[in-house]
Amino acid sequence: MSNRSADIVFHLIKSLEKAEKRHFKLYITRNSAKQDLKIIQLFDAMDKLEEYDEKWLLKKMGAITKPQLANMKTHLYKQVLASLRLLKTAESTDLQLSEQLDYARILYHKGLKLQALKILEKAKELAKANSKFNYLAQVISLEKKIENLHITRTSQEKIEQITQESLNISEHIQSVSKLSNLALLLYRWYTQHG
Numbered sequence: 001m002s003n004r005s006a007d008i009v010f011h012l013i014k015s016l017e018k019a020e021k022r023h024f025k026l027y028i029t030r031n032s033a034k035q036d037l038k039i040i041q042l043f044d045a046m047d048k049l050e051e052y053d054e055k056w057l058l059k060k061m062g063a064i065t066k067p068q069l070a071n072m073k074t075h076l077y078k079q080v081l082a083s084l085r086l087l088k089t090a091e092s093t094d095l096q097l098s099e100q101l102d103y104a105r106i107l108y109h110k111g112l113k114l115q116a117l118k119i120l121e122k123a124k125e126l127a128k129a130n131s132k133f134n135y136l137a138q139v140i141s142l143e144k145k146i147e148n149l150h151i152t153r154t155s156q157e158k159i160e161q162i163t164q165e166s167l168n169i170s171e172h173i174q175s176v177s178k179l180s181n182l183a184l185l186l187y188r189w190y191t192q193h194g
Contacts, residue, residue: 009077010052013043016080020087022045027083038064039076046076059131062188097123097135111149133176135168 016024021043038061045060058069077141089095093111100123107116120143127136143162147154 007052009073009080010046010049012077012125016084020084024080024083027086028079029193039072039079041078042069042072042076067087080111093126093132095128097127097132097139100126101135101138101142104139107138108142108146113146117146120146133169133172137173140166140169 024043025040028043031036032039042057042061045057049056054066054069058064058066061069061072064072085095089099100119104116104119104123107119109112120139123139124136124143127133127139140162144166147159147162
C-alpha cells in the first residue's frame with residue numbers, strides 16, 4: 001500500500017468514534033489468528049499519531065519490513081471496514097438489503113433455491129417499504145433467474161406478478177435516472193451562471 005493509501009487507512013482510523021474503535025478490537029480478537037494481534041498493535045499505533053508517520057510506525061512495530069507494513073495496512077483497512085459494516089448493518093437499510101442479497105446468492109449457489117427465494121421475498125418487502133428501487137431491481141433480477149433456470153413449482157400468477165414488477169421497476173428507475181440527469185445539468189448551469 002502506498003503512502004497515499006496509508007493516509008487513507010490513517011484517516012479511516014481517525015474518523016472512528018470511541019464505540020467503533022472498541023467494536024473493531026472486539027471484532028478482531030473474536031475472529032483472529034495470532035497475526036491479527038499485530039493488526040491491533042498497528043491500529044493502536046496509528047490511532048495515537050496526530051499525523052501519519054511511516055518511519056515511526058516501522059520503529060513502533062518492531063521487526064517488520066516496509067512491504068510487510070504495507071500488507072498489514074491493507075489487511076487493517078479491510079478489517080476496519082468489515083467491522084464497521086457489521087456494526088452499522090442495523091442502522092442502514094442499504095446494508096441490510098445488500099446482506100440479504102448476498103445471503104440469497106450464497107444459498108442459490110449452494111443449491112438451496114427455495115431458501116434463497118424466501119430471503120428474496122423478505123428483501124423485496126424491505127426494499128419496497130423503504131423505496132430502494134435499485135435494490136428492488138437486483139432482488140427481482142435474481143428472483144427471475146432462479147425461477148427461469150429451476151423448477152420451483154411457482155404458480156403462473158406469481159410468475160406474472162414478478163414479470164410485472166420487473167417492468168414497473170425498470171420504468172421507475174429509468175424515470176428517476178432521467179430526472180436526476182436533468183437536476184445535475186441544471187445544477188451545473190446554475191453554478192456556472194449564478
